[in-house]
Amino acid sequence: MDALSANEAKTQFGDLLLRAQRAPVQINKNGKPVSVVISMEEYDNIEALKLQLLQSRTSQCMADIQESNTSDGESFFNELEQVNLD
Template identity: 60%
Template sequence: MQALTANEAKTQFGALLMQAQRNPVQINKNGKPVAVVVSIEEYENIEEIKRQWLQARFLNAQHAIEQNKTLNGEAFFDELFAGKYD
């Protein structure tokens, strides 16, 4: 992934937009990554994947409720924050 400083992104904004149509572009400030610029198509793909994941998570929860296999809210969020996405 190409990376630009925040100042380069500002001074080369048009070129940044063109590059982002082909590949994501990372923006760094004070040497640290702070943002990624992507095309609208890539952004929409990411949002669709998130929507599908949430829908699957909801359906799994609904199925668990039907089988009386539920977690309390605290345990659910503990698992979620721990990276357990099953």
Template identity: 45%
Template structure:
């Protein structure tokens, strides 16, 4: 993954945009990784994966509710 400092990203914004089309770019500030810049295509794919995962979780939870495989909140907290 390509890395830039915040100052380099500011000075070379065009390069940042071109690089982000190929792969995500990590931008650091004060020696800490701060943000990732990525292509819209990559972002949309990640968002689609998150939606699919949430849909799967809701379907799994609905099956548990329909089959009665649930516990009340107090029992759950006590089991922790």
């Protein structure tokens, strides 16, 4: 992934936009990564994947409810706490 300093991104904004059309561009401030600029197409692809994941999880939840494969919230969080303690 290409990387630019925040100052370079500011002074070369037009070039940054062109580069982001080809591949994500990391922006660093004080030597540390702070953001990534991506194309609109890449952003749309990420949003579509998030929606697919949400739909898949919703379908799985609906199937679990129909099969009575559920648990109460208190039991769920108690089990979750045990995992973090081990």
